[in-house]
Amino acid sequence: MKKMEMRRIGYIALLVLGIIVVIAGVFITEQRWGGVLIGVGAGVLGMSGAQLITQQVMIKNPGLSKQVATEQSDERNIQINNYAKGKAFDFLQVLALPFFLVLILADVQLWIVLLAIVLYVADWVVYLWYMNRRMKEI
């Protein structure tokens, strides 16, 4: 319960922060940064608001709360989720190389191509790091 209360306080703080950032975005005259602040603020506001509403529904309905906890910890659901994530990673590998080619052919700035390649390599680094760690664990 204490953990839940702490989370609630955290989400309320994020909600307030989101509102402040959106208001700051409205008052900043420089259009580019104003837009960024409104976007980020709205995102934080929406996420924390949704979490607070979800938490409220869970508190009012303990049965639903237990069901959600069971669904989240269910080993079959975890296996299905991990399988889907693995397939999504494989799919990303198929898409990545044609995507780089499209970027180069579209004559985009070099730093954008390099950024895309860095993200792709970072994805593989994370994959290999977790593979290595898990192999040592089990």
Add this chain to the structure above:
Amino acid sequence: MNNRLADLRRMQGVTQEELADALEVSRQTISSIENGRYNPSIILAFKIARFFGTTIEQVFIWEE
């Protein structure tokens, strides 16, 4: 892997929902195990066997 889960459950008059609640898994997991679509982890297999007061070998049938 074949199993006798559905038979054991019916013999004891337990619904899928009740068994799922007792084992803290979803009802779909129980249904999938009964249909042979999903093989549970060794931990869940032990929990199932213990729930029915029997051994894993009495619930799950492994044939090469």
